[in-house]
Amino acid sequence: MGTFEENDAASRQVxxxxxxxxxxxxxxxxxxxxxSVHAADAxxxxxxxxxxxxxxxxxxxxxxxxxxxxxxxKTAPVAGDLRDWLGELTNQLVGRLKVKLLGRGIEIVLTxxxxxxxxxIAPLPRRELIPEVLVGSCGRVLLWADVETVPxxxxxxxxxxxxxxxxxxxxxx
Amino acid sequence: MKTVLxxxxxxxxxxHVAETLRGGDYNVIEAADGVDALAQITANRELCxxxxxxxxxxxxxxxxxxxxxxxxxxxxxxxxMLTTEAQPSLMKRAKDNGAKGWIIKPVNPSMLLSAVxxxxx
Numbered sequence: 001m002g003t004f005e006e007n008d009a010a011s012r013q014v015x016x017x018x019x020x021x022x023x024x025x026x027x028x029x030x031x032x033x034x035x036s037v038h039a040a041d042a043x044x045x046x047x048x049x050x051x052x053x054x055x056x057x058x059x060x061x062x063x064x065x066x067x068x069x070x071x072x073x074k075t076a077p078v079a080g081d082l083r084d085w086l087g088e089l090t091n092q093l094v095g096r097l098k099v100k101l102l103g104r105g106i107e108i109v110l111t112x113x114x115x116x117x118x119x120x121i122a123p124l125p126r127r128e129l130i131p132e133v134l135v136g137s138c139g140r141v142l143l144w145a146d147v148e149t150v151p152x153x154x155x156x157x158x159x160x161x162x163x164x165x166x167x168x169x170x171x172x173x
Numbered sequence: 174m175k176t177v178l179x180x181x182x183x184x185x186x187x188x189h190v191a192e193t194l195r196g197g198d199y200n201v202i203e204a205a206d207g208v209d210a211l212a213q214i215t216a217n218r219e220l221c222x223x224x225x226x227x228x229x230x231x232x233x234x235x236x237x238x239x240x241x242x243x244x245x246x247x248x249x250x251x252x253x254m255l256t257t258e259a260q261p262s263l264m265k266r267a268k269d270n271g272a273k274g275w276i277i278k279p280v281n282p283s284m285l286l287s288a289v290x291x292x293x294x
Binding site: 028029076077078080081084085087088091092094095096098099102107110112162163164165166167168169170171172173 | 183184185186188189192228230256257258259260261264267268272273274275276277278279280281284288291292
């Protein structure tokens with residue numbers, strides 16, 4: 001495993017992929033979300049957050065999913081424990097990001113999700129990190145993604161569909 | 174009534190899958206990881222199917238599959254993987270250790286019931 005360094009271009013690409021994954025995830029649970037253009041002005045107070053790290057030979061990073069209570073409860077397929085469901089949502093979000101990275105030749109492994117609740121929560125990265133803001137009918141979802149890579153790393157723009165399965169897919173062996 | 178074992182560390186996922194299967198007239202028991210699942214498999218020899226997550230604490234789903242293959246061989250209940258993972262190398266490892274199918278989350282209840290009907294013994 002090489003030395004990791006900040007990589008703005010790769011970070012932008014990973015943020016974009018994570019945001020698409022987040023939109024798809026909430027849509028899959030019946031809650032359409034759209035990106036807000038006012039990301040930098042986002043105000044957020046009490047957040048429920050799920051954090052998950054990932055690491056591979058060429059890249060490592062984290063995703064932080066934050067939201068008020070409503071969007072999380074709204075996506076739950078059954079009534080139950082908010083903490084458990086937020087952890088599962090975070091797991092599925094980073095799982096979707098993993099699929100998108102796999103399709104571009106990047107293999108990562110995931111940590112287990114950590115769930116937090118607090119006021120004005122934000123990651124403390126090496127550089128300023130502004131969340132992507134998604135807006136839906138019952139509130140906002142904030143998404144931070146950060147990545148460091150080995151020197152010279154570039155994410156392929158080409159998508160190899162055969163590299164990974166798709167969400168919701170059923171395969172028989 | 175046929176009994177299905179659901180193995181997932183998320184209580185919400187277990188509850189969602191359990192509700193779906195009970196709607197299809199299956200009896201359901203649950204385990205939160207591979208270690209719990211091994212105990213359930215030992216205690217319930219007539220399982221018609223195991224629905225198995227991969228990323229779990231203590232013993233993950235692939236490790237459980239390998240233990241089942243080593244200890245139960247052909248007597249092991251059929252297994253349907255239900256996971257966020259979508260990596261071909263993991264699918265091959267599951268297939269090589271006896272899994273009959275692979276569903277990538279999220280759970281679609283009608284698809285799940287259909288798959289269970291095809292794979293359960």
